[in-house]
Amino acid sequence: MSKVLIINGSVSPIASSFSAELSKKFLEEYTVLNPNDEIIHLDLNETEMAKIVLTRDNFSNFFNEKDALNYIKQLKEVDKVIMVAPMYNFNVSSLIKNYLDHILVANETFSYKYSKKGDAIGLLTNLKVQILTTQGAPYGWYMWGNHTEYLRGTWEFAGATVVEPILLAGTKTAPFNQMTPVDVVATISDQIKKAAKAF
Numbered sequence: 295m296s297k298v299l300i301i302n303g304s305v306s307p308i309a310s311s312f313s314a315e316l317s318k319k320f321l322e323e324y325t326v327l328n329p330n331d332e333i334i335h336l337d338l339n340e341t342e343m344a345k346i347v348l349t350r351d352n353f354s355n356f357f358n359e360k361d362a363l364n365y366i367k368q369l370k371e372v373d374k375v376i377m378v379a380p381m382y383n384f385n386v387s388s389l390i391k392n393y394l395d396h397i398l399v400a401n402e403t404f405s406y407k408y409s410k411k412g413d414a415i416g417l418l419t420n421l422k423v424q425i426l427t428t429q430g431a432p433y434g435w436y437m438w439g440n441h442t443e444y445l446r447g448t449w450e451f452a453g454a455t456v457v458e459p460i461l462l463a464g465t466k467t468a469p470f471n472q473m474t475p476v477d478v479v480a481t482i483s484d485q486i487k488k489a490a491k492a493f
Contacts, residue, residue, distance in 0.1 A: 416453020
């Protein structure tokens with residue numbers, strides 16, 4: 295049995311959210327295959343931590359027990375992470391960026407000690423990560439804002455094993471912009487099933 299942490303970083307209303315539907319379908323497929331796994335939901339909209347932005351005025355107490363170390367502890371106690379991340383303004387949401395600011399702490403989730411050539415050593419080697427991303431533009435339009443690869447690189451930097459991400463792209467262009475989230479997600483159902491089986 296695995297402990298699976300689902301991190302939701304979407305700020306869209308759930309009823310109209312492509313990422314919410316994508317994560318719902320992925321979880322449905324995953325739980326059929328892994329019915330005994332413990333599923334833990336972390337909606338960043340509902341945390342005080344995700345609303346605390348790092349500034350020079352709070353730098354000295356930003357990485358505290360409540361807002362950073364508890365979330366790092368949570369990551370060290372689970373086996374898998376599912377990160378749900380729509381694109382906003384060519385990047386992840388500010389909720390996700392805030393979360394990453396809190397959990398990327400030297401000597402907690404990565405370390406330069408014993409590293410070679412200055413490369414960091416990731417300390418979250420217990421984690422297997424599935425990234426679920428969505429974006430309004432078709433893939434390839436804004437490669438400088440590739441939020442999927444940003445997340446892959448960040449989790450790998452922290453030592454996690456990242457499986458192949460699922461990107462649902464083009465949700466604001468035809469034909470997807472004339473379809474419901476349920477119908478759009480159904481177009482990649484085979485990819486979701488394959489990913490759930492591999493995760």
